[in-house]
Amino acid sequence: MKQPKTLRFALSLAALAVLLAGLLPDFLAAAPQEASPHPRIVWVGYGEASLETLQRLAAALDIWEDRPEERKFLALVSPEEEAWLRAQGYQVEVVRVLNPTLDNPLDPRYSYYDSDYTNPLNRYVVDFLNEVNNTYPDIVELIDIGDAWQASHGGHHRDIWVMRITNEDPAYGPISEKPPFFLFANIHAREVATPELAMRYIRYLTSGYNGLGGYGIDPDVTWLVDWNVVYVEVMQNPDGHRVNEQYSLDSYRRKNMDNDDGCADPNNWGVDLNRNHNFMWGIDDSGSSPNACAETYRGPSRGSEPETIAFQNFISTTVFRDQNGPNGDYEVPPVAPVTTTGIFISLHSYSDYVLWPWGYTHNPSPNDDGMRKIGRKFAYYNGYNPIQHIWYYVNGPTDDWTYGKFGVPSYTFEVGYPGSDCGDDWFFFDYECIDGDQTHRSLWNENRPAFLYAHKIARTPYLTAYGPDAQNLLVTPDPVPQGQPVSLSALIQDHRCCDDTPENIGGAEYFIDQPGQDGTGIPMSPQDGSWGGASETALATVDTSGLTPGRHYILVHGKSTTNDWGPFNAVFLTVTPPAQCEPVEILDVSTTAAGCTVTF
Numbered sequence: 001m002k003q004p005k006t007l008r009f010a011l012s013l014a015a016l017a018v019l020l021a022g023l024l025p026d027f028l029a030a031a032p033q034e035a036s037p038h039p040r041i042v043w044v045g046y047g048e049a050s051l052e053t054l055q056r057l058a059a060a061l062d063i064w065e066d067r068p069e070e071r072k073f074l075a076l077v078s079p080e081e082e083a084w085l086r087a088q089g090y091q092v093e094v095v096r097v098l099n100p101t102l103d104n105p106l107d108p109r110y111s112y113y114d115s116d117y118t119n120p121l122n123r124y125v126v127d128f129l130n131e132v133n134n135t136y137p138d139i140v141e142l143i144d145i146g147d148a149w150q151a152s153h154g155g156h157h158r159d160i161w162v163m164r165i166t167n168e169d170p171a172y173g174p175i176s177e178k179p180p181f182f183l184f185a186n187i188h189a190r191e192v193a194t195p196e197l198a199m200r201y202i203r204y205l206t207s208g209y210n211g212l213g214g215y216g217i218d219p220d221v222t223w224l225v226d227w228n229v230v231y232v233e234v235m236q237n238p239d240g241h242r243v244n245e246q247y248s249l250d251s252y253r254r255k256n257m258d259n260d261d262g263c264a265d266p267n268n269w270g271v272d273l274n275r276n277h278n279f280m281w282g283i284d285d286s287g288s289s290p291n292a293c294a295e296t297y298r299g300p301s302r303g304s305e306p307e308t309i310a311f312q313n314f315i316s317t318t319v320f321r322d323q324n325g326p327n328g329d330y331e332v333p334p335v336a337p338v339t340t341t342g343i344f345i346s347l348h349s350y351s352d353y354v355l356w357p358w359g360y361t362h363n364p365s366p367n368d369d370g371m372r373k374i375g376r377k378f379a380y381y382n383g384y385n386p387i388q389h390i391w392y393y394v395n396g397p398t399d400d401w402t403y404g405k406f407g408v409p410s411y412t413f414e415v416g417y418p419g420s421d422c423g424d425d426w427f428f429f430d431y432e433c434i435d436g437d438q439t440h441r442s443l444w445n446e447n448r449p450a451f452l453y454a455h456k457i458a459r460t461p462y463l464t465a466y467g468p469d470a471q472n473l474l475v476t477p478d479p480v481p482q483g484q485p486v487s488l489s490a491l492i493q494d495h496r497c498c499d500d501t502p503e504n505i506g507g508a509e510y511f512i513d514q515p516g517q518d519g520t521g522i523p524m525s526p527q528d529g530s531w532g533g534a535s536e537t538a539l540a541t542v543d544t545s546g547l548t549p550g551r552h553y554i555l556v557h558g559k560s561t562t563n564d565w566g567p568f569n570a571v572f573l574t575v576t577p578p579a580q581c582e583p584v585e586i587l588d589v590s591t592t593a594a595g596c597t598v599t600f
Contacts, residue, residue, distance in 0.1 A: 038079055039098050039252075039267055045072045045091035051391065055286050058392035062254065062295035064426055065351070066391065074426070076252055076295070078268065098250045100267050106248040109431040110192050111199065113238040116156050117245045125234055128199055129161050136206050139167050139215060139225055146310025148239040149258050158238040160310050165205050166229035178229040179458035180319050183451065184311075185233060185347040187273045187398060189240025189253045190427045193416055193443055194347035196434045198234045200444050201451050205230065210435065212448075219553045219570035224455050227515055231319055236307055237273055248428050254295055256307055261300055263292035271299040274348075275394065277401035278302045278312065278329045280360040287360050287395030298396055302329065315402065320344075324366070324407030335366035336407030338462045343374075343454050344402045344410040349427060353414040354378045354386040357403045359394035370462035371409050373500065377465055378411065380497040381449040409461050413450070415443050456567035459515075467566025468494035468505055470556045475542070479574035483545045486573065488524070492558030493535035494566075503560035506531050508538035511555045511568075512547070518565040524556070532561060547575045 041064075046054060054073075057063070061081065065074040074095075077085070086092050106112070112119040114126045133142040141164040151157040166175055183201060185194040200209050205221055208214025213221045224230075235241055243253040255270030263269040272295060275281075275288035281302035282288060288298035299305055303312055324336035356371040358364075365371065368388070379386035394400075399410035416422050416429055421441040423430030429443075436442025457464040472491040480486050488510060494502040509521030524538035538558065552575060555568040 039076055039100070040079070040082065041074065041076055041095040041098070042082060042085075043072050043074055043093040043095060044085055045070075045093075047071060047089075047091075055392050059286050059289050059296055060291070060294050063392070078265075098252070100247055100251050102250055103246055104248050104250045106192060106245045106428065107431050111195060112245045113158060113235060113241050116158075117242055119245075125195060125199070125238075126159075126161070129163055129202075129234065132163065132202055132206055136215070138169070140165055140206065141168070143314075145233075145314040147306055148237070149256050149306055150239045152306065153260070155239070155257070156242070158242070160236065160238065160307060161234065162314065163202055163232045163234070164229060165202065165225060165232070167226045172226045175229055178227065180342045181228065181230045181455045181458045182315070182319055182342075182344045182402075183230065183232045183347070183454075184345065184398065185235065186238075186241060187236040187346065188348060189237045189255070190244050190251075191347075191349040192241070192244060192427065193349050193429050193434060195234045195241075197347055197415065197444060197447055198232050200434075201230075201448070202232050202234075204448065209444075219572045220452065220456075222572075223515070223553050223555060223568070223570045224452075228455060228458055230455060233311070236311065240270065244428075249425065252427060255297065256305060258299070258305060261292040261297070263297075265293055268293040268295070270297070271305050272296050273305060273307055274398060275299070275396040276303060276305050276308045277396045277398055279396070279401040279404040280330060280358075281396040283330065283360055283395045284393070287393035302396070311398075312401070315406075320402065320406040320408050322406055325405065327404070329405075333366065333404060333407065336403075336462070338370070339460055340407050340409075340462055341459055342406070342408040343458045343461045344399065344408055345451070345454055346398045346410075346412045348412055348414050349429075350416045350418065351390075351414040352384045352417050353390065353412070354382070354384045355390065355399075355412040355414065356388055357400045357410060359389060359397045359400050361393065362389055364388065365403065367403075367407070367409065367462065370465065371403075371411075374409050374457070374461055374465040375411060376496065376498040376500050377453065378413075378450045380495055381453055382413070382446045384413065384415075384446075386498055413447065415447060453567065463518075464565065464567050466503075466560070466562075466564035468492050468503065468558045468560055468564075469566055470508065470538075470558050470569040473554070473556055473569055473571035475554065475571055475573050478572070479576050480544055481576050482547060482549055482578045486542045486544060488540045488542050488554060488556070488571075489527075490524070490538050490556045490558075490569070491535060492538050492566075494560060502534065503562055503564065504532050504534055505536040506559050506561035506563065508536070508556060508558040510540060510542075512542075513552050515555050515568055518557075518559075521557075542573070544573075544575050547573075549575050549577045551575075 062076040108119045108121045111123040111125045143162045144159045146160050148158040185198040203209040204213035215225050239257040240253045258271045259269045275298040289296045320342045323340045324333040327333040354375045356375050375386040403410040418426045422433040432440040470490045474489050475486050492505045496502045508524040511521045524540040527537040552573045553570045555570050557568045559565045
């Protein structure tokens with residue numbers, strides 16, 4: 001697996017003079033209120049400005065990237081903001097001036113929300129979701145959790161959809177009791193790669209995608225859909241996404257379309273939905289802005305936006321239960337128990353990071369050890385840089401809320417990075433970067449195993465992340481007649497990155513057709529005669545006499561010498577009816593020996 005990339009956003013804590021001391025509050029109060037038809041992308045050289053000053057700037061400006069070794073950051077600013085920066089002594093280099101009045105459609109290979117703006121290739125998120133929902137009625141449920149802002153303000157009606165994927169047969173248990181994994185995308189409208197990844201995970205769990213996955217095709221997908229539940233929200237900000245469908249490179253719309261909070265500029269109005277959640281909302285002006293035209297505007301009140309209300313209500317009533325509370329919105333919760341169930345991932349772009357709470361402060365959360373272990377495991381799979389936070393503060397973000405109110409480990413994946421392997425733009429990556437080709441990386445191939453790992457550990461993530469992995473499962477013979485034993489083998493090894501030390505292997509066990517509690521399965525034996533190595537091949541002979549004819553899956557997991565059990569991996573086994581002796585017809589019996597008795 002790839003190793004994480006070098007930290008790009010780290011800032012020296014030895015930064016010197018505060019260049020704008022005493023002036024920034026005036027800037028926040030005087031942010032532009034008039035129309036600014038020509039926003040521009042700029043590099044801003046900040047010289048010896050302090051970390052505190054930069055954090056305050058980040059709350060007011062739309063900063064995309066920082067290059068600390070060059071002492072400059074990249075931002076999208078209005079002409080007034082550019083003029084103010086120059087007046088305060090910053091060195092400003094204009095990269096490109098936008099023209100949001102000109103159509104500059106998003107590459108139609110990306111899916112648009114619906115046909116309100118025509119996609120020449122007829123690729124629409126709503127059509128995709130309905131098609132999957134209609135094709136897989138036994139394992140898929142499409143849920144309308146609410147509306148985006150424009151629906152109730154005289155604009156186009158856009159629903160916010162969540163796709164639930166799990167086997168609905170009661171034989172697999174109540175859905176409300178299954179371990180939940182929530183995959184969340186496109187809260188920032190311009191991050192158009194993220195819905196594509198979410199849709200691919202839906203495909204992966206249903207029909208399969210690019211020859212991998214598929215319910216009833218892939219054993220891991222099959223047991224996860226049977227016994228766990230995943231919720232996939234493809235697009236949290238469909239109103240904003242619609243703007244980028246038409247204007248893309250001349251818009252970079254990030255916020256929702258709320259236009260009645262006091263900002264008169266159509267290019268700048270809206271609420272940053274990732275600053276609008278209830279937990280620690282607006283706790284200071286360093287992690288969000290009170291100014292309605294700022295790109296980090298947090299909204300007029302906590303949870304004010306219909307998109308936020310829909311999401312928070314659905315999570316609270318359907319997905320996660322409170323496992324670290326009750327605590328108020330401005331109260332740090334106690335540590336969540338190690339038996340906490342559920343996990344949450346929010347997809348963003350860009351920077352190749354795995355982040356976890358807190359965002360509103362740089363202090364660690366009560367469950368920092370466990371979240372760090374999980375985050376670094378994600379980084380083992382996708383090769384990103386796993387850190388709790390980047391250099392600026394974020395208050396009111398999604399993952400602070402899901403962890404702060406429910407205790408579930410919660411993460412932000414910042415996917416992709418502009419450059420030769422994803423194209424030159426910062427957010428509108430070359431479409432080839434989603435699946436990859438000879439000259440582009442594959443965001444899907446990078447993140448699919450991380451999604452799958454989150455799905456697997458959702459039952460007890462704070463515990464399971466400490467255990468080793470099971471891989472290379474094999475059963476022979478397959479298929480097998482009922483009653484004939486089969487040989488089962490698996491490689492058990494602890495994969496780590498980022499200074500986490502792999503543990504030696506202390507055992508393995510298997511279950512048939514249903515995951516069980518750690519340590520209650522059928523034990524396996526080490527091939528070399530004793531446990532304790534860095535990797536071990538585990539063996540077992542499986543009795544098939546009690547298995548009905550048909551296809552089954554065998555679930556294997558291993559434990560470390562510190563008794564930490566890892567996630568399950570599965571392999572199919574097909575059992576055929578037992579062999580039957582064919583009737584024998586005796587045509588003739590003859591003998592020349594006298595006095596013999598023949599019995600039939």
